[in-house]
Amino acid sequence: MNSFLDPNILLSQAMMSQNRSSQNIKDPKALKKMAQEFESLLLHSMIKSMRAAIPDGGLMPKGVDHETFESFMDMEIARQAAYQNTTNISEAILRQLEP
Numbered sequence: 001m002n003s004f005l006d007p008n009i010l011l012s013q014a015m016m017s018q019n020r021s022s023q024n025i026k027d028p029k030a031l032k033k034m035a036q037e038f039e040s041l042l043l044h045s046m047i048k049s050m051r052a053a054i055p056d057g058g059l060m061p062k063g064v065d066h067e068t069f070e071s072f073m074d075m076e077i078a079r080q081a082a083y084q085n086t087t088n089i090s091e092a093i094l095r096q097l098e099p
Contacts, residue, residue: 031097035090036082042089043078 051074056062082090 032090032094035093035097038093039087039089040075040079040082043081043087044075047074047078 048071051070081087085091
């Protein structure tokens with residue numbers, strides 16, 4: 001599986017998920033929230049790629065329900081890591097976006 005992350009696509013997804021207009025981008029709280037959402041999308045993609053690298057195996061075969069649960073769990077782990085500011089990616093994004 002070829003996974004290429006385009007930051008422009010991820011940022012546009014983060015902006016769409018917040019339903020922010022271009023006027024609110026100057027608001028520091030809205031800008032910080034968008035940066036955190038972008039960081040969570042980036043971390044989720046990283047966790048998803050890491051999980052895909054693990055070979056399948058074990059006693060029980062994994063079904064669709066298990067994969068769905070893992071996907072939601074990975075998404076929540078990424079969101080919590082972004083909002084707890086563990087990687088400081090959102091801080092770097094804010095420094096780039098602030099005038």
